[in-house]
Amino acid sequence: MTGSAPRLEAWQDPAAAPLVAIKGVSKSFDRQAAVSDVSLAIYPGEFFSLLGASGCGKTTLLRLLAGFERPDQGRLLIAGQDVTELPPYQRPVNMMFQSYALFPHLSVADNVGFGLRQEGLPRRDIRVRVAEMLDMVKLGSFAQRKPDQLSGGQRQRVALARSLIKHPKLLLLDEPLAALDRKLREHTQFELVNIQERVGITFIMVTHDQEEAMTMSTRMAVMNEGRIRQIGTPVEIYEFPANRFVAGFIGAVNQFEGRALAQAGDVLQVYAESAGTELRVHVPQAVVAGSPVVVAVRPEKVRLGREPPPGDNRLQGTVEEIAYLGDVSVYHLRVAGGALIEAQLTNHTRGAAPPLTWGDRAWVGWNADDAFALVE
Amino acid sequence: MRRRSAPWLRRFRPGRWVVAAVPLLWLGLFFGLPFFIVVRISLSETVIGLPPYSALLEWIEGGMLSIRLNFANFALLWQDSLYLDAFINSVRVAATATLLCLLLGYPMALGIARARQSLRIPLLLLVILPFWTSFLIRVYAWIGILKGNGLANNVLLWIGWIEQPLPLLHTDFAVHLGIVYGYLPFMVLPLYATLSRMDSSLLEAAADLGCRPSRAFWRVTVPQSRPGILAGSLLVFVPAVGEFVIPDLLGGPDTLMIGKVLWSEFFNNRDWPVAAAVAVALLVLLVAPVLLFERLRERAQPR
Amino acid sequence: MNGKRPSLVFSLLAFGYAFLYAPIVSLIVYSFNESRLVTVWAGFSTKWYVSLLHNDQLLGAAWVSLRIAVMNATLAVVLGALAATALVRFGRFRGRPALALMVGAPLVMPDVILGLASLLLFVAMEQLIGWPAGRGMTTITIAHVTFSLAYVAVIVQSRLVRQDPSLEEAAMDLGARPWKVFFVITLPLIAPALAAGWLLAFTLSLDDLVIASFVSGPGASTLPMVVYSSVRLGISPEINALATVLVVLVTSGIAIAGWLLHRREARRQLAE
Numbered sequence: 001m002t003g004s005a006p007r008l009e010a011w012q013d014p015a016a017a018p019l020v021a022i023k024g025v026s027k028s029f030d031r032q033a034a035v036s037d038v039s040l041a042i043y044p045g046e047f048f049s050l051l052g053a054s055g056c057g058k059t060t061l062l063r064l065l066a067g068f069e070r071p072d073q074g075r076l077l078i079a080g081q082d083v084t085e086l087p088p089y090q091r092p093v094n095m096m097f098q099s100y101a102l103f104p105h106l107s108v109a110d111n112v113g114f115g116l117r118q119e120g121l122p123r124r125d126i127r128v129r130v131a132e133m134l135d136m137v138k139l140g141s142f143a144q145r146k147p148d149q150l151s152g153g154q155r156q157r158v159a160l161a162r163s164l165i166k167h168p169k170l171l172l173l174d175e176p177l178a179a180l181d182r183k184l185r186e187h188t189q190f191e192l193v194n195i196q197e198r199v200g201i202t203f204i205m206v207t208h209d210q211e212e213a214m215t216m217s218t219r220m221a222v223m224n225e226g227r228i229r230q231i232g233t234p235v236e237i238y239e240f241p242a243n244r245f246v247a248g249f250i251g252a253v254n255q256f257e258g259r260a261l262a263q264a265g266d267v268l269q270v271y272a273e274s275a276g277t278e279l280r281v282h283v284p285q286a287v288v289a290g291s292p293v294v295v296a297v298r299p300e301k302v303r304l305g306r307e308p309p310p311g312d313n314r315l316q317g318t319v320e321e322i323a324y325l326g327d328v329s330v331y332h333l334r335v336a337g338g339a340l341i342e343a344q345l346t347n348h349t350r351g352a353a354p355p356l357t358w359g360d361r362a363w364v365g366w367n368a369d370d371a372f373a374l375v376e
Numbered sequence: 377m378r379r380r381s382a383p384w385l386r387r388f389r390p391g392r393w394v395v396a397a398v399p400l401l402w403l404g405l406f407f408g409l410p411f412f413i414v415v416r417i418s419l420s421e422t423v424i425g426l427p428p429y430s431a432l433l434e435w436i437e438g439g440m441l442s443i444r445l446n447f448a449n450f451a452l453l454w455q456d457s458l459y460l461d462a463f464i465n466s467v468r469v470a471a472t473a474t475l476l477c478l479l480l481g482y483p484m485a486l487g488i489a490r491a492r493q494s495l496r497i498p499l500l501l502l503v504i505l506p507f508w509t510s511f512l513i514r515v516y517a518w519i520g521i522l523k524g525n526g527l528a529n530n531v532l533l534w535i536g537w538i539e540q541p542l543p544l545l546h547t548d549f550a551v552h553l554g555i556v557y558g559y560l561p562f563m564v565l566p567l568y569a570t571l572s573r574m575d576s577s578l579l580e581a582a583a584d585l586g587c588r589p590s591r592a593f594w595r596v597t598v599p600q601s602r603p604g605i606l607a608g609s610l611l612v613f614v615p616a617v618g619e620f621v622i623p624d625l626l627g628g629p630d631t632l633m634i635g636k637v638l639w640s641e642f643f644n645n646r647d648w649p650v651a652a653a654v655a656v657a658l659l660v661l662l663v664a665p666v667l668l669f670e671r672l673r674e675r676a677q678p679r
Numbered sequence: 680m681n682g683k684r685p686s687l688v689f690s691l692l693a694f695g696y697a698f699l700y701a702p703i704v705s706l707i708v709y710s711f712n713e714s715r716l717v718t719v720w721a722g723f724s725t726k727w728y729v730s731l732l733h734n735d736q737l738l739g740a741a742w743v744s745l746r747i748a749v750m751n752a753t754l755a756v757v758l759g760a761l762a763a764t765a766l767v768r769f770g771r772f773r774g775r776p777a778l779a780l781m782v783g784a785p786l787v788m789p790d791v792i793l794g795l796a797s798l799l800l801f802v803a804m805e806q807l808i809g810w811p812a813g814r815g816m817t818t819i820t821i822a823h824v825t826f827s828l829a830y831v832a833v834i835v836q837s838r839l840v841r842q843d844p845s846l847e848e849a850a851m852d853l854g855a856r857p858w859k860v861f862f863v864i865t866l867p868l869i870a871p872a873l874a875a876g877w878l879l880a881f882t883l884s885l886d887d888l889v890i891a892s893f894v895s896g897p898g899a900s901t902l903p904m905v906v907y908s909s910v911r912l913g914i915s916p917e918i919n920a921l922a923t924v925l926v927v928l929v930t931s932g933i934a935i936a937g938w939l940l941h942r943r944e945a946r947r948q949l950a951e
Binding site: 408410417483484490499501503505506510513514523527557564615617618635642643648652655658662666670674 | 687688689691692694695696698699700701702703705706709716758759761762764765769772774777778779780781782783784785786787788789790791792795796797799800803821822824825826828832857858882885886888889892893903906907910911914918919921922925926929930933937
């Protein structure tokens with residue numbers, strides 16, 4: 001999704017004006033903080049995801065933007081306009097609900113045209129625009145159906161059409177794909193991105209599914225307990241997590257707690273007891289010797305074999321578990337220091353016997369550049 | 377973090393205020409306030425006039441406000457065995473009838489809940505249907521059946537079970553029968569509501585763990601339906617305690633029930649303060665079950 | 680299901696229905712009896728229906744009851760819907776416990792207490808502010824609304840609870856103002872509950888003897904009051920005829936409603 005040209009993205013351009021500016025927003029329910037002191041800038045044309053477990057405050061943040069909740073503190077700006085006090089029906093924002101919230105007593109066409117009718121547009125114009133919109137979501141022949149006569153996927157597209165028809169500056173999507181089954185969900189992910197590129201509207205999507213957030217977004221924010229833990233592109237979030245929470249939340253990761261020993265250039269030596277040895281890890285900034293450091297490495301970056309693999313870090317251990325997942329196999333190796341290290345092997349050859357089995361002695365290794373250090 | 381309430385309503389205070397205030401005012405004025413008036417009048421003296429009770433507060437000469445509380449009405453309730461007996465008898469009759477309702481209503485609700493999907497709504501409608509026809513007329517129907525020369529006695533004589541017509545009407549039996557008949561739908565509906573919501577896999581799990589159907593019924597079904605049992609019992613018991621029409625039409629002269637006593641104090645003796653005192657005593661008796669019912673209802677609402 | 684229990688359950692179910700319907704059937708059968716006596720079947724006759732048609736007292740009372748019932752049902756639906764909306768959609772607010780209690784209590788409160796309390800209120804109000812002057816249809820309607828609005832509120836409440844709150848939010852998100860949301864979205868969606876509530880309130884009012892007896896005045900005898908005084912005097916085949924008319928009206932009403940629902944369902948399936 002990232003362009004190959006060395007073009008400056010909007011969020012990297014200090015001159016760019018954000019479409020949405022969330023400034024120090026807090027909201028609590030019954031004295032329980034749902035969103036605390038969140039600040040965020042989202043730029044025109046972005047597909048931005050709010051990712052987190054249920055109850056992390058992502059939906060509340062979305063509802064604050066839609067105007068269904070009002071912040072206890074902070075301001076919300078959309079296209080430079082302060083909308084904090086505006087009711088939902090006056091905001092240049094539309095929302096697609098998790099339940100789709102299709103009006104059960106209205107036909108598909110009336111559902112889609114509902115927003116235009118509120119603007120008092122002539123009936124003829126409404127009909128034309130509804131027909132266009134339904135064609136775009138490939139539901140042209142379903143205009144006269146009622147929502148309960150549609151399949152889940154069709155309902156989802158009606159909800160999308162209804163929320164896009166007013167050409168809002170910003171579309172909010174609350175778990176738009178959660179109700180679809182897996183196959184349809186994957187297909188719809190791409191369709192949704194295509195539609196977003198075609199209509200050129202900025203999307204903010206709430207999701208708990210990291211894969212969904214990774215495939216669809218230009219940038220994402222990982223939330224936990226009402227706070228944003230990291231904002232970045234999918235690559236940044238996955239390869240350069242800012243803290244242990246983000247590292248652990250997205251994908252699998254091997255973590256070793258240790259202490260910094262010495263630093264040579266941008267390679268830091270860390271003694272990690274659980275690894276039973278010194279580890280080398282790439283750290284751009286200077287780290288004071290003796291300070292606690294967590295060394296982390298993703299399983300697919302770990303090489304595994306009977307012979308010591310090349311790399312800056314090498315550990316020997318015993319295979320304790322093997323999980324065959326089809327495309328890859330996951331191995332768990334117990335090393336001398338006591339840590340259980342996860343490594344992934346791609347199954348290149350069909351039906352090949354696994355190179356290692358339970359109880360085998362084996363080596364794992366990785367380069368300093370492929371690991372990251374979390375200093376907290 | 378999703379709230380059931382609509383927070384946007386919180387912002388539009390005037391509209392929101394009216395929506396809540398109108399029913400609150402109506403109920404406060406016509407339902408809440410009258411209870412205070414009942415209490416007030418139960419503490420006044422009976423006088424001949426209109427209205428037939430004395431004032432509680434009086435300006436006596438010299439600008440002093442005097443309050444005269446008259447507890448004689450309550451003392452009468454305590455001393456005259458008529459009232460106490462009527463209270464005890466009402467509770468006894470209502471409790472017995474409630475139990476009978478439960479015994480008949482539970483299998484009915486269970487049968488409907490376990491019937492084929494397409495049959496459930498018609499079966500349920502058949503339970504509700506009599507409720508839509510006049511209560512008074514349904515009670516009246518029993519007079520024709522229970523009379524000395526009524527249908528029941530004629531049938532019994534005809535099959536030869538009895539030789540003399542039984543005295544059925546104007547007995548406690550008739551009162552029990554009438555209450556069970558009149559209030560059965562109120563028992564069946566809440567029971568059906570809980571039983572139909574019950575997860576059938578619970579029974580399968582019980583069977584899978586080696587529980588016989590009869591034991592599963594007592595160990596799983598009955599405990600699961602407790603809210604329904606309680607709600608249904610309260611819906612029958614509380615109004616039955618104060619029932620007037622059934623004991624009046626089906627009961628005998630010696631059927632003492634408090635609703636009938638209140639009625640005759642009011643209409644026959646025109647003794648409003650004593651009638652009010654009876655009402656207050658009845659209310660005190662029913663406060664606990666009414667509050668319990670209210671709590672049940674609140675808890676049944678997902679929020 | 681195996682074992683004896685289901686058959687026991689279903690025979691009790693059958694007994695229950697027989698118990699519920701036997702009296703009604705006997706009423707209907709004897710309404711066509713030539714004789715005044717219930718004991719003797721003296722041949723088929725519709726003469727009690729004819730005499731019912733000429734019973735001015737009964738017909739007058741029915742007219743009074745009908746007017747009260749319509750007025751009551753309409754007011755109760757408005758107030759009950761407001762109460763239900765407040766209880767379901769407003770979360771916690773200061774008057775909520777009081778409102779919840781006053782909506783719940785009339786469902787179980789004995790009629791005699793409601794009747795006496797309402798009467799004493801009206802008497803006190805008349806003394807204090809001169810309204811309501813005397814008692815009659817107005818006071819009966821007020822007392823009926825007070826307890827039947829609770830039933831309406833319960834029906835509407837259960838409908839609102841099941842309704843996705845996002846529907847109203849979605850309408851607002853698409854630019855509808857709150858009052859428009861109410862008329863375009865909320866009202867059509869709760870309309871079936873409102874209709875059911877209206878019918879129930881109508882029936883409750885038409886059916887009430889005790890409360891009406893307390894709060895009525897001269898010249899405002901409702902149908903149950905007249906029936907009661909005639910029943911006290913003994914069996915009257917005219918009442919049987921009246922009961923039959925009521926049963927037929929109610930049954931056909933429900934049958935029509937069921938048929939309409941069925942037809943809508945069938946049309947829906949046809950569209951697919």
